[in-house]
Amino acid sequence: MLNSTEDSTDQGVCNAFWNATNASEREPGNLNKYIFIVTVCITGLVCVIGLSGNILSFVVFLREKKKPSTSLILQALAVSDFCILLNTLVEFSIPFIYPYTGYAGIYFRAFQTFSIYTYPLHYIFITTSTWLLVLLSIHRFIAVCKPMSKYKFEIKNTKVQVIGVYLFAVAFNAPKFFDVQCVGITYCTTTTDDMCYKTILNNDLAFKLSYRIVLTNVFMYIAPITIISVLNGNLILTLKRSGENLSFWGKRKAGRDSINAILIIVVVIFMICTTPIFLSQIIMTFGEHFPKSVMEGYLYFLPILFLLVALNAAVNFFVYALVGVRFRTILRELFCGPPTGTALNPNIGKNIRTPFNPSLSLESRSSASTGPLIKDAKQGTGPDSGQPASDEPQLSSSSRSVATTVSYTL
Template sequence: MIGHLNDSQYDIINTANSSVLDKSLGRPSTRDDILFIMYGVLVPLVVFFGYVGNVMTVVVLQKKTMKPITSIYLQALVFSDIAFITCAFIALSMPILLATCLDPDIGLNVFNTRGYIAINFFLMTSLLCNEYILVLVSIDRYVCVCHSQKHTQIFSRTKVILSIIGVVCFSAIYNIPRIVAVKIEVSPCSNTSASVTCYSVLMTEFGESFLYQKVYAVWIYAVVNFVIPLMVIVNLNIPIVRKLWRKQIKCKRLGMRRNSAKDHVTLVLILIMAIFALIQTLGFINQVYYTYSLEDSHSTTYLVDVVNVLYVINSSINFIIYIAIGEKFRTTFSQLVQARCIKKTGQ
């Protein structure tokens, strides 16, 4: 979840990508190598790794080795991860790669600006979807662990699907103001001899208004993207951990060493949400730090870059947690790999 990609996204992305342009024009910058390594090398590698892992996760979840409700939520979470890392790669890596490998104007003044409205909208929509699907997962795990007798009454396949659709619709509607807040206009290219048409992103009258700049871009953004998800996830997962801890102590007293499959799934999701909460907290600190007059600080910019990379990593490594902790997932995953290896050997 990209922490800095709020309504100041264009300024910050240009701050990150402008070093590539400066370098190509003979103006050295101390950020050049660091930014290229982070966005031009590290992020593409992490995204590729995330694609492989998330696709394999979807295949395993399709085997229906766990309860349908949990499987639906996990598949929704995986697809939101795939959507997010795709948008993050397009927003963060593509401009720098195109500027470095082809031409700075193509990367920064054509691709990065011409496609900004669509890229920003889908990126922020996938980010919000990912966050609130985790909120739904937290609610599901809380009811399942702490009020198990009510779980089947509250959750059904239809309700779960409708709740996920509701999150997608809410995320899309919430981000519509980002579309009308900016406009794309033709502008001079940095290279006067360029053969391409260059563009720039400008704020519309609505985008420059107090309603958008302060109310929507700062306060509503902070509440919807940070405060609500963090509060719900933290407050629901604390009693879940307490319940599992008491259960573990009781199992030890009775001589039972192994947790149930339901507990394994819950532990997996708790770890995923704990990592999310940590990175989301860093994103919130970054947002506050940037908002209050420190946007020209190099330390702020580097914090932005670090948080961005952490968000991409977070959406790319969940399958490792599934394998490490989820016994049923690990078993199914191992069987799937063995079956494919045997099939290839037989051929």
């Protein structure tokens, strides 16, 4: 998916750098400098920022003590994205320091040995993130488009689903540990000193056709992209149709909309970053049928793919922070502490009043039945008064400590 692949049983590619003609006898090329700028400088910086962002995202979602299903899936997504960025840094960014600068030679030599294991791991992490996004899309589709469904978003069920995604990713990509023979960075041509990332895979035609071409493209690209597109397309249409009908939900509607907006933005970014990678897989699969000039140009496109993978895994934190109201609240409390005179409470920002709220907890309903909490009759407000209800509930003096809560994520 992310590298120039050759089917061969020859082990020479990994040792080609050491056994080939001395670099001083080769013509200088432009690819090493280009790869250094894109893969080491830009992609490396994206990875470092993304690693920090995913750690913060995980901590913020972890502080949601009730751990709703959406929050749990986003925690798992932060973990898999963290692994993608770490693997990208280890396998693509750091090794390419040496070809252009001559530094980090010890790491470069070590990389030629352990990269045979990090190569399959990269696919495992990407598969995990992709199908976690599919799982999140399914949850939001059922919650918004099928609200009367018998399916229950219980944490126990969501945990099983998340674990199932991780196990599927490992099982599906396990054959890659046996398929890959050698991974390394070597000279791209016989004339210049330009170096590129290459792999040597088993030369088995049946395995190539069934697993590398059909199954990999279907389960890593075609199926998830199709499912995500259909579900989120229906989600957008449903939200557009029901926008006016749900306007009375006030703050709760805003909370729900922030969740849906986060999902839609993350999906759009995923589609933008994944589509070129899918196209590159096709080029790689049928590379021998393309003109030599096309494959030489592909070497310049390859670092862009590394960057797209890193961006897709790093940008989610900024989406959460810009769109997620609840996320910003917890993040602010994480660094600045709770507001003066209040304790850190997972229900901060949830004390709202709505004309009709079937999601109230049993405890809140019991508290509400002890006496008149909201003086709609006296104030002339409420759903039957003809006047809009205030954003803040008017509590009686005997019940000011009782708050009606609604649980939502972010």
